[in-house]
Amino acid sequence: MKKGIHPHYDTCKVTCVCGNTFETRSTVSEVKVAVCNVCHPYYTGKKGRVVSEAGRLEKFRKKYEGIDYGQKQTDEA
Numbered sequence: 001m002k003k004g005i006h007p008h009y010d011t012c013k014v015t016c017v018c019g020n021t022f023e024t025r026s027t028v029s030e031v032k033v034a035v036c037n038v039c040h041p042y043y044t045g046k047k048g049r050v051v052s053e054a055g056r057l058e059k060f061r062k063k064y065e066g067i068d069y070g071q072k073q074t075d076e077a
Contacts, residue, residue: 012026016036038044 007027009025009027012024012028012031014024014031015021016033018039020036020038
């Protein structure tokens with residue numbers, strides 16, 4: 001490796017808003033995050049909010065209503 005062109009890589013303190021802290025390695029000395037493995041719903045098994053699939057589909061269909069995407073026209077008689 002060439003000398004003087006690479007950033008300094010040292011231990012880094014990561015702090016979450018829930019209060020959890022841990023150390024890792026990075027080019028910065030301190031990182032603040034919004035979620036970590038202690039408070040993230042995927043790791044804790046708790047659902048934070050319910051995502052409505054029906055609402056997402058309705059929004060998608062409304063947004064792309066009337067676009068045929070190059071499909072062949074059929075007679076609906």
